[in-house]
Amino acid sequence: MEKKSIFNKWKTGLGKTRTGLLARLFASKDGINEEFYEELEEALILADAGAAVTERLLDDLQSIIKEKKIADRAGAKKELTSLIAAAVETKKPFPADQGAAVLLIVGVNGVGKTTSIGKLANSYSEQGRKVMLAAADTFRAAAAEQLGEWAKRANVGMVKHGEGADPAAVVFDAIASYKAKGCDLLICDTAGRLHNKTNLMNELGKIRRVIARELPDIPCDTLLVLDAVTGQNAVAQARAFAEVCQLDGVILTKLDGTAKGGVVISICESLHVPVRFVGVGEGIDDLQPFDANLFAEALLSNDAES
Ligand SMILES: Nc1nc2c(ncn2[C@@H]2O[C@H](COP(=O)(O)OP(=O)(O)OP(=O)(O)O)[C@@H](O)[C@H]2O)c(=O)[nH]1
Ligand SMILES: [Mg+2]
Incomplete structure (x- = not known):
């Protein structure tokens, strides 16, 4: 299967999860403020990421945003994508x-x-x-x-x-x-x-x-x-x-x-x-x-x- 069509399968497969707060959060033109973190926390909890994992992701994201002086949501999204990918990646070959x-x-x-x-x-x-x-x-x-x-x-x-x-x-x-x-x-x-x-x-x-x-x-x-x-x-x-x-x-x-x-x-x-x-x-x-x-x-x- 082509790479793009595989990505579309994932997107469609995650459609119900995405249409929640998560999609809206990153589409917003607002900057990174207190509300952003609150809504992100709520979105991850609603997506059943679990309390401990959500807290860890938020802490890490907050430090990276501070360190790299990221001011827009697109930048935050990129960092969160990397954090999530790292969290779910396995080093063990199948x-x-x-x-x-x-x-x-x-x-x-x-x-x-x-x-x-x-x-x-x-x-x-x-x-x-x-x-x-x-x-x-x-x-x-x-x-x-x-x-x-x-x-x-x-x-x-x-x-x-x-x-x-x-x-x-x-x-x-x-x-x-x-x-x-x-x-x-x-x-x-x-x-x-x-x-x-x-x-x-x-x-x-x-x-x-x-x-x-x-x-x-x-x-x-x-x-x-x-x-x-x-x-x-x-x-x-x-x-x-x-x-x-x-x-x-x-x-x-x-x-x-x-x-x-x-x-x-x-x-x-x-x-x-x-x-x-x-x-x-x-x-x-x-x-x-x-x-x-x-x-x-x-x-x-x-x-x-x-
Ligand atoms: N939408 C959707 N339905 C699925 C998926 N995987 C399985 N199903 C449906 O889930 C139902 C149960 O699937 P089965 O494969 O019979 O489940 P099972 O674990 O073998 O069930 P038992 O043998 O009774 O324990 C079926 O109607 C499948 O079509 C999936 O990824 N997406
Ligand atoms: Mg069966």
Whole structure:
């Protein structure tokens, strides 16, 4: 995709967040005054950036503005864009982009796990990767069917068992198929679960052990899917998951459906977990690899710009 059209996807995806105070704040011709900081604080809180992160960003911005003697809002916007980009940037490379890898997709019910896997399978397959899917949500019969539809659309393989089967056994068979077909990316769907359901969390541990045993040389990332619409609750959810299972990254879905896009900053800064993908719409190519600069620029852009 062209760079400009990708930026437009981010802008549209963050449309509901931008149309709040944030856009108006920087469109104003007023200079930098007390009101500016107050409104910026309110805008970041409303965008669900979280209190601690908002305070830190405001402090840093204030010092930079003083130091560089910035007097107009355009200048302030440029500095805030850099501060936000730095806050959400990750230095950790994503193993799935470096070579063979396993992605274990987890999260509570209905956050967008299966849909995201479908989009990921499609995108990696288009990039020439050989993808295998494991339908390890055996809780609902419809779950494997739903994933099967995506596998067909993306033209990738999938392994499933019947309803109620052991998810770790599904993953075991999917690994056999992955090896036999010479694949280089295995993505495992799992049933929606809460962090405090011990048996379900143990199930994830078992799946990870099977992967570690059968594919010892291949990195396995557990990606937590979070629904951006839930705002700060998503941050709490991530914290709770991180306490009971390994958490290597986040897929943040439904950013297009919420004014709480600031939650991205909160996840990155308060959890130190990289956001790897972001859902900016319902289309098959609307799951975008996370890009710190595009996110920061799109978040603070207004509609007059392109
Ligand atoms: N607008 C929008 N909708 C999304 C996005 N991602 C997922 N959805 C929708 O969210 C709903 C739930 O998605 P699923 O993929 O079934 O969620 P799940 O986590 O697999 O659900 P369970 O398997 O029941 O736990 C579907 O209607 C998706 O179309 C997104 O980025 N944007
Ligand atoms: Mg699902």
